[in-house]
Amino acid sequence: MQERPVVIDFSEGVDRKLLKAIVTRFLALNRVRLDRARSALTLRQQIVLDLLPLVFHLNHPAMPGYYAGECAHGLDRYEPSDQALQAAQRIVRSFRPGKRTATAELSGLFLMGSPGSLGHSVASDLDVWVCHRPELPPHRVEALRQKALRVTDWAASFGLELNLFVFSAEDFRRGRDTAQVSSEDCGSAQHFLLLDEFYRTAIHLGGRYPLWWLIPVHEEGRYEELTRFLQDNRFVRPDEYLDFGAIPSVPEAEFLGAGVWQLYKGIESPWKSLLKLLLIECYARDREHGLLSARFKEAVYEGRSSVDELDPYVMLYRRLEQWLLATDAPERLELVRQALYLKSGLPLTRSAEVSGRWQGQILRLLVAEWGWDRGALTGLDERHQWRVEKVQVLRRRVVSELTHSYRLLSRMARRGNVRAAISAMDLNLLGRKLYAAFQRKAGKVELVNPGIAPSLGEENLAFWHGGGARAPGAGEWRLFRDLEGTGGKGVKGAIHRAGSLVELVLWCHCNGLLTPATRVSVREAASGGDSGAQRVSVSDLRNMAGFIGAHLGVLAPAPRDALMAPAVPLVHLLLVNVGVDPQARLTGRGLHKLSGRHDSLGFSGGRDNLVATIEQVSMNSWHEVNLQRYVTGDALVQCLKNMLALLARNPARPPRVEVWCAGGSHATAITQRIRELVGDVTRQFFAGGTGPHPLRYLLKVDQRWFVLHFEGQEPGFVGLATDQALMDYLASPLDTYSPVVPDRYALQEDPAFREVCRACQPDVVQMFWQRAGNWVRFWVSDETGSLYGWRQRRAGNRRQSLLPLMRFLENLGERRRLRQMAGGSRETSELLCTEVILERGECRLERTPLPPESLSVGGMELQAVGVQQGDGRLAFDLFCDDEAFTVEDYGERQMGAVVDYIRQQRRSAESYPVYITDLHLPHDLDPQLWQQELQTCQYVWYRHQLQKALEEAGERS
Numbered sequence: 001m002q003e004r005p006v007v008i009d010f011s012e013g014v015d016r017k018l019l020k021a022i023v024t025r026f027l028a029l030n031r032v033r034l035d036r037a038r039s040a041l042t043l044r045q046q047i048v049l050d051l052l053p054l055v056f057h058l059n060h061p062a063m064p065g066y067y068a069g070e071c072a073h074g075l076d077r078y079e080p081s082d083q084a085l086q087a088a089q090r091i092v093r094s095f096r097p098g099k100r101t102a103t104a105e106l107s108g109l110f111l112m113g114s115p116g117s118l119g120h121s122v123a124s125d126l127d128v129w130v131c132h133r134p135e136l137p138p139h140r141v142e143a144l145r146q147k148a149l150r151v152t153d154w155a156a157s158f159g160l161e162l163n164l165f166v167f168s169a170e171d172f173r174r175g176r177d178t179a180q181v182s183s184e185d186c187g188s189a190q191h192f193l194l195l196d197e198f199y200r201t202a203i204h205l206g207g208r209y210p211l212w213w214l215i216p217v218h219e220e221g222r223y224e225e226l227t228r229f230l231q232d233n234r235f236v237r238p239d240e241y242l243d244f245g246a247i248p249s250v251p252e253a254e255f256l257g258a259g260v261w262q263l264y265k266g267i268e269s270p271w272k273s274l275l276k277l278l279l280i281e282c283y284a285r286d287r288e289h290g291l292l293s294a295r296f297k298e299a300v301y302e303g304r305s306s307v308d309e310l311d312p313y314v315m316l317y318r319r320l321e322q323w324l325l326a327t328d329a330p331e332r333l334e335l336v337r338q339a340l341y342l343k344s345g346l347p348l349t350r351s352a353e354v355s356g357r358w359q360g361q362i363l364r365l366l367v368a369e370w371g372w373d374r375g376a377l378t379g380l381d382e383r384h385q386w387r388v389e390k391v392q393v394l395r396r397r398v399v400s401e402l403t404h405s406y407r408l409l410s411r412m413a414r415r416g417n418v419r420a421a422i423s424a425m426d427l428n429l430l431g432r433k434l435y436a437a438f439q440r441k442a443g444k445v446e447l448v449n450p451g452i453a454p455s456l457g458e459e460n461l462a463f464w465h466g467g468g469a470r471a472p473g474a475g476e477w478r479l480f481r482d483l484e485g486t487g488g489k490g491v492k493g494a495i496h497r498a499g500s501l502v503e504l505v506l507w508c509h510c511n512g513l514l515t516p517a518t519r520v521s522v523r524e525a526a527s528g529g530d531s532g533a534q535r536v537s538v539s540d541l542r543n544m545a546g547f548i549g550a551h552l553g554v555l556a557p558a559p560r561d562a563l564m565a566p567a568v569p570l571v572h573l574l575l576v577n578v579g580v581d582p583q584a585r586l587t588g589r590g591l592h593k594l595s596g597r598h599d600s601l602g603f604s605g606g607r608d609n610l611v612a613t614i615e616q617v618s619m620n621s622w623h624e625v626n627l628q629r630y631v632t633g634d635a636l637v638q639c640l641k642n643m644l645a646l647l648a649r650n651p652a653r654p655p656r657v658e659v660w661c662a663g664g665s666h667a668t669a670i671t672q673r674i675r676e677l678v679g680d681v682t683r684q685f686f687a688g689g690t691g692p693h694p695l696r697y698l699l700k701v702d703q704r705w706f707v708l709h710f711e712g713q714e715p716g717f718v719g720l721a722t723d724q725a726l727m728d729y730l731a732s733p734l735d736t737y738s739p740v741v742p743d744r745y746a747l748q749e750d751p752a753f754r755e756v757c758r759a760c761q762p763d764v765v766q767m768f769w770q771r772a773g774n775w776v777r778f779w780v781s782d783e784t785g786s787l788y789g790w791r792q793r794r795a796g797n798r799r800q801s802l803l804p805l806m807r808f809l810e811n812l813g814e815r816r817r818l819r820q821m822a823g824g825s826r827e828t829s830e831l832l833c834t835e836v837i838l839e840r841g842e843c844r845l846e847r848t849p850l851p852p853e854s855l856s857v858g859g860m861e862l863q864a865v866g867v868q869q870g871d872g873r874l875a876f877d878l879f880c881d882d883e884a885f886t887v888e889d890y891g892e893r894q895m896g897a898v899v900d901y902i903r904q905q906r907r908s909a910e911s912y913p914v915y916i917t918d919l920h921l922p923h924d925l926d927p928q929l930w931q932q933e934l935q936t937c938q939y940v941w942y943r944h945q946l947q948k949a950l951e952e953a954g955e956r957s
Contacts, residue, residue: 002303002304002305003025003303003304003305004303005301005302005303006018006021006022006025006301006303007216007301008022008214008216008301010219010222010226010229014229014230014233014235016235019214019230019235019236022213022214022300022301023209023213023214025300025303025305026204026209026213026300027204027209028305029300029305029307029310030203030204032116032307033115033116033117033203033307034111034116034203034205035116036115036116036117036307036358037049037111037115037116037120037203038050039358040115040116040120040121040122040124041160042158042159044158044159045158045159045160046087047087047090047091047158048154048155048158048160048162049111049126050081050083050084050086050087051063051064051084051087051088051091052109052128052151052205053075053078053080053084053109053205053206053207054080054084054085054087054088055151056073056075056106056109056130056147056151056206057073057074057075057078057080057106057206058073058097059071059073059147060092060095062091062092062094062095063088063091063092063095064091064150064151064154065147065148065150065151065154066147066150067143067144067146067147067150069143070139070140070143071140071143071144071146071147072105072106072132072133072136072140072141072143072144073105073106074103074104074105074106075104075106075107075108075109075206075207076104076106076107076108076207076208076239077104077206077207077208077239077240078104078206078207080097085097104133104207104239105132105133105136105140106130106131106132106133106207107131107132107133107168107169107207107208107242108129108131108169108204108206108207108208108209108242109128109129109130109131109204109205109206109207110128110129110131110198110202110203110204110205111126111127111128111202111203111205112127112128112129112197112198112201112202112203113126113127113197113201114201114272114312114313115203116203117201117311117312117313117314118311118312118313118314118340118344118359118362118363119272119275119312119313119340119343119344120359121343121344121345121346122345123345125160125161125162125163126155126160126161126162126163127163127165128162128163128164128165128205129165129167129198129202130144130148130164130165130166130167131167131168131169131207131242132144132166132167132168133168134168134169134170134171136168141166144166145166148164148166149164151164152164169242169243169244172195172244172245173243173244173245175191190254190257190258190261191254192247192249192250192251192254193250193254193258193280193283195244195245195247195293196247196250196291196292196293197293198244199212199244199247199293199296199297200292200293200295200296200312200315201312207242208239208240208241208242209240209241209242210241210242210243210244211227211230211236211241211242211243211244212243212244212245212246212297213297214230214236214241215227215246216297216301217294217297217298217301220246220247220248220294221248223245223246223248224246227243247291247293247294249287250283250291252284252412255280255281255283255284255412256412258280259277259280259281259405259406260406260430260431260434261430262276262277262280263277263402263403263406263430263434264430264433264434266398266402266450267433267434267437267438267450267451267557268450268451268557269451270339270398270402270450270451270452271338271339271340271342271343271451272339272343273402274335274336274339274398274401274402275313275316275317275320275336275339275340275343277401277402277405277406278320278332278336278401278405279292279316279319279320280405281405281408282319282320282323284412285323286323286326289319289322289323292312292315292316292319295315295319296310296312296315308358308361308362311362313340313343313344314362314366317336317337317340317366320333320336321333321336324336332401335397335398335401337366337370338380340366341363341367341380342380342383344359344363346359346360346363347377347380347381348360348363348364348367348377348381349374349377349378349381350381383453383454384453384454384455386452386453386456387456387458388448388449388456388458388495388496388511388513389495390453391448391449391452391453391456392448394452395448395449395450395452398450398452399438399450403438425564429560429563429564432563432622433557433558433563433622435622436558436563436567436622436623436624437450437557443626443627443628444624444625444626445506445507445510445625445626445627446507447510447511447555448511449511449512455512456511456512456513457512457513457514457515457517457518458481458513458514458515458518459517459518459519460481460482460518460519460520460521461479461480461481461508461513461514461518461519461520461521462479462480462481462482462483462520462521462522462523463477463478463479463501463504463505463520463521463522463523463536463541464477464478464479464480464483464522464523464524464525465477465501465522465523465524465525465536465579466478466525475499475500476497476498476499477497477498477499477500477501477503477504478494478496478497478504479494479495479496479497479498479504479507479508479513480493480494480495481493481495483521483523495513496508499629500578500579500615500629501536501541501544501578501579502544502575502578502615502617502627502629503615503627503629505541505544505545505548506548506617506625506627508545509545509548509549509552510552510555510625512554514545520538520541520542521538522535522536522537522538522541524536534577534579534580534581534662534664536578536579536662537663539663540578540662540663543660543663544575544578544660544662547573547575547658547660548573548617551571551573551656551658552571552573552617552619552625555623555625556623557623558621558622558623562621562622562623563622565621566649566650567620567621567622567624568620568621568646568649568650568653568655569618569619569620569621569646569647569655570619570620570621570655570656571618571619571655571656571657571658572616572617572618572643572655572656572657572658573616573617573618573658573659573660574614574615574616574639574657574658574659574660574674574678575614575615575616575617575660575661575662576611576613576614576659576660576661576662576670576671576674577610577611577612577613577661577662577664577667577670578613578615578662579613579662580612580613580662581612581664582608582609582610582611582612582666583608583610598669599673599745599748600666600669600670600673600674601636601673601677601699601700601701601702601745602700602701602702602745603666607702607703608702609636609701609702610666610669610670611635611636611670611673611674611701612631612635613629613630613631613635614629614630614635614636614639615627615628615629615630615631616628616629616630616639616642616643618646618655628642634701634706634717634719636674636677636701637699637701637706637708637717637719640677640678640681640708640717641708641715641716641717643657643678644681644682644685644692644708644710644715645714645715647682647685647686648686648691648692648710648713648714648715649713651686651689651690651691651692652689652690654682654686654689657675657678657679657682659671659674659675659678661674676744677699677743680743680744681697681708684697684741685697685708685710692710692713692715694710694736694737694738695709695738695739695740695741696708696709696730696738696739696740696741696785697709697741697743698726698740698741698742698743698746698747698757699743699746700743700745700746703721704719704720704721705719705720705721705723705725705726706718706719706720707720707726707729707730709738727788727789727790728788728941730786730787730788731786731787731788731937731938731940731941732786732937733784733786733934733935733937733938734784734785734786734935735784736784737762737763737783737784737785738784738785739757739760739762739785740757740760740785740787741757742754742757751838751841751842751843752770752777752836752838752843753779753789754843755836755843755844755845756768756779756781756787756789756836757787759834759845760781760785760787761781762783762784762785763783764781764783764832765780765781765782765783765809765812765813765831765832765936766780766781766831766832766833766834767779767780767805767806767809767831767832767833767834768780768781768834768835768836768845769801769802769833769834769835769836769848770835770836770837770838771794771835772791774793774794775791775792775793775794776791776792776793776794776801777789777790777791777836778790778791778792778805780805780809780936780937780940781937782935782936782937782940783935783936784935786935786936786937786938787937788937788940788941788944790944792913792947793913795913802833802848804915804916804917805915806831806833807917808915808916808917808918808919808939808940808943809831809936809940810831811917811918812919812936812939813830813831816933819933832847833847833848834846834847834848835847835848860880860881860902860905860917861879861880861881861917861918862878862879862880862898862902862914862915862916862917862918863878863879863916863917863918863919863920864876864877864878864879864916864918864919864920864942864943864946865877865878865879865919865920866919866920866921866922866925866942867887867922868922868924869887874921874922874925874942875887876942876946878894878898878946880898880901880902880905883901885897885898885901895949895950895952895953896953896956898914898950898953899914899950899953899954902914913947913950913951913954914947914950914951914954915947916943916946916947916950919939919942919943919946921934921938921939921942925938
């Protein structure tokens with residue numbers, strides 16, 4: 001119905017009747033929109049909308065949201081409607097309205113956004129602006145915000161998502177810099193674009209009306225002047241209006257911020273954001289046709305009062321249609337139509353659901369314009385049945401459109417050298433959410449359904465393994481619905497492909513295909529010679545999927561606080577031996593090893609490592625899910641190293657680590673062993689939530705030793721094939737004290753060495769010894785924790801066995817003390833000598849007291865002096881008292897000559913070992929490093945090498 005235009009001509013004076021007429025038109029349109037918004041709610045939810053103005057007007061103790069104390073209340077010009085009073089009495093039977101508040105502290109209450117429009121669906125939320133007077137003290141404003149939170153919780157009990165935004169109109173005019181980006185608040189991203197949306201969608205619930213209604217479109221450029229004119233000449237009363245300001249045009253600086261924010265929301269609700277993002281692009285590229293709020297106000301002034309034509313989403317569509325047709329973009333226009341249809345949530349092919357609804361009437365007219373047939377409608381109406389293939393196609397189109405618009409807006413901002421109207425913090429937050437949702441990277445699970453379909457759950461899924469894998473548990477896995485139909489041989493018909501079963505199951509879980517109700521089957525081709533392969537049962541697959549689901553849950557977007565900080569791991573899931581039999585050769589012969597050795601990393605007499613493969617699923621604080629596979633080489637140690645690297649970045653927040661092992665006779669033991677190992681390693685390196693602490697963690701896997709350690713913040717490991725290689729490594733020099741910490745199963749067969757590791761101390765030279773039949777075992781730990789051990793035959797009594805090493809270490813200590821007196825190296829304490837006593841499998845330590853004079857007993861001095869050779873090798877000149885045996889003079893005969901000389905000097909013919917009593921090393925042992933102070937264990941290691949060479953020479957002579 002066309003009404004007569006209202007023409008307000010400020011140049012000829014203002015007619016109060018015309019002002020009242022235009023307000024009446026807006027309020028009449030407002031009533032229809034409010035009725036439509038109310039009709040979209042259930043009967044229970046309508047109570048919330050009916051009662052909302054009264055709740056804020058009274059702050060009554062019996063009413064929802066009541067906040068004790070000085071909470072602002074009283075809504076200007078508000079008189080409760082019959083619906084509001086009835087709703088209040090349903091909540092509180094004894095409710096009676098009191099007297100009107102003398103001074104109202106709230107100036108307006110507005111519902112904005114999609115309510116009352118074609119775009120409102122059962123899943124839509126309600127955004128409400130609660131406007132207070134600008135002079136309100138901060139503590140009363142804070143009390144009002146707390147009340148708003150309570151009202152939000154009350155609405156949630158009715159299944160209604162209510163978002164209340166508390167501020168004053170004056171604050172809004174000055175800018176909203178204090179707001180933060182959230183799923184509902186655009187933060188600093190936009191101001192004028194938000195105001196444009198408010199003016200064309202707002203539904204007045206109570207309080208004052210917007211002053212913007214009274215300024216004709218053609219006079220928007222004089223908005224400030226004309227509003228002052230109306231106020232100064234009292235054409236409007238102060239308690240009648242709210243002034244949010246004008247929108248003469250949208251600054252270019254807002255387009256980038258608003259575009260990024262719509263991308264932020266588009267991750268979860270793409271159809272609505274797609275429409276809004278395209279509108280932003282349209283505004284930016286087609287300024288000639290103005291804003292929708294101006295078109296809306298112009299239509300009201302001209303008397304075009306058709307509520308359907310002035311529907312906010314219909315107007316939005318018409319604007320986009322006009323622009324996209326003009327730019328010859330039919331594919332983008334078709335996507336806009338689909339987005340509008342899906343946003344409305346009305347299935348036109350199911351007449352029972354839309355019969356008599358005003359939204360259905362509008363949508364039918366639009367669909368008729370578009371020329372859609374019933375087949376096209378059916379395809380969209382069966383959204384809840386969409387399969388993953390269709391969703392992936394739509395996702396590519398949606399993501400392509402979102403990123404296209406963002407890049408275009410970003411280029412536009414750069415080209416105009418425009419600083420985005422969005423704070424750096426908010427821009428960083430939005431960028432992180434986009435990165436987490438859409439960025440592809442190695443191992444990351446791609447989410448294919450960002451709010452496109454309600455569910456991708458499947459009734460039947462078949463997991464098919466193609467075989468032919470080079471590595472254990474590897475090979476191509478394919479996912480089918482109907483394996484019988486494809487024969488399981490072609491790529492055609494496969495829903496998804498992956499490099500492992502874990503990867504495929506993880507993809508199914510993250511995208512919602514595999515549910516508890518899904519019937520599953522597992523098919524495998526011939527193993528192709530993979531002797532380690534093991535058939536995966538449906539039970540194993542179910543258990544694995546349940547394990548993943550229990551610890552990852554349903555993936556949801558990361559919260560704002562998490563995105564404000566760098567991504568850190570929240571949980572690591574370690575899936576062990578999936579599709580692999582670690583004892584395949586024995587299993588194939590129907591055999592299983594039984595052993596008293598229960599360590600899964602060194603099982604049975606053959607010390608078999610039962611951990612063949614590990615597939616690590618990680619979820620971080622940005623809710624990204626990654627998969628990393630360790631299927632060859634030292635899988636467990638590599639996995640440990642990478643987890644330690646991640647933990648070193650934030651040791652105060654260690655992630656949860658959960659372990660699952662595929663079915664088998666040792667699955668429980670393997671799970672427990674890995675869980676213990678991860679816990680032990682984490683506690684040692686990051687005790688107290690700090691670290692990494694300097695230490696060397698000793699682990700044995702099958703027949704090999706591994707030493708885990710940190711260099712700064714970077715973890716590493718060294719693999720050593722023999723016990724001697726381990727001892728040589730532990731003797732290597734260190735910059736700082738780094739103790740040796742054996743794993744709980746390491747050194748179980750050598751409790752003496754284990755006890756030595758436990759007893760080592762910093763800044764002390766310690767000598768440990770143990771009787772072992774005809775042998776004596778020695779260990780020396782030096783000032784930085786370097787540790788070297790060996791065994792040698794007993795020579796006479798205890799004193800004769802210990803004295804040579806004691807004298808050697810005392811000589812080293814004496815030289816160090818002399819250098820300290822000259823201002824050289826750091827101070828070290830005296831030598832400590834300790835006996836390791838093993839009784840009935842238990843070790844104890846006992847200090848070995850030796851009187852000082854025992855070290856000064858006379859005897860032959862055998863000294864060695866290191867000499868760097870031209871080829872970089874280190875050789876030694878030996879001195880027996882005053883007799884020199886140099887490398888240059890004796891060459892390969894050197895050791896034999898020394899042994900012969902010493903035997904000739906002995907009074908008896910008794911054969912006993914020859915001992916080095918002192919040793920000098922050059923400071924450039926390492927060609928790339930000059931050491932000001934060599935460590936004790938470096939001397940001990942070279943002494944032992946010389947001792948072995950002398951023993952071998954003695955045996956030959």
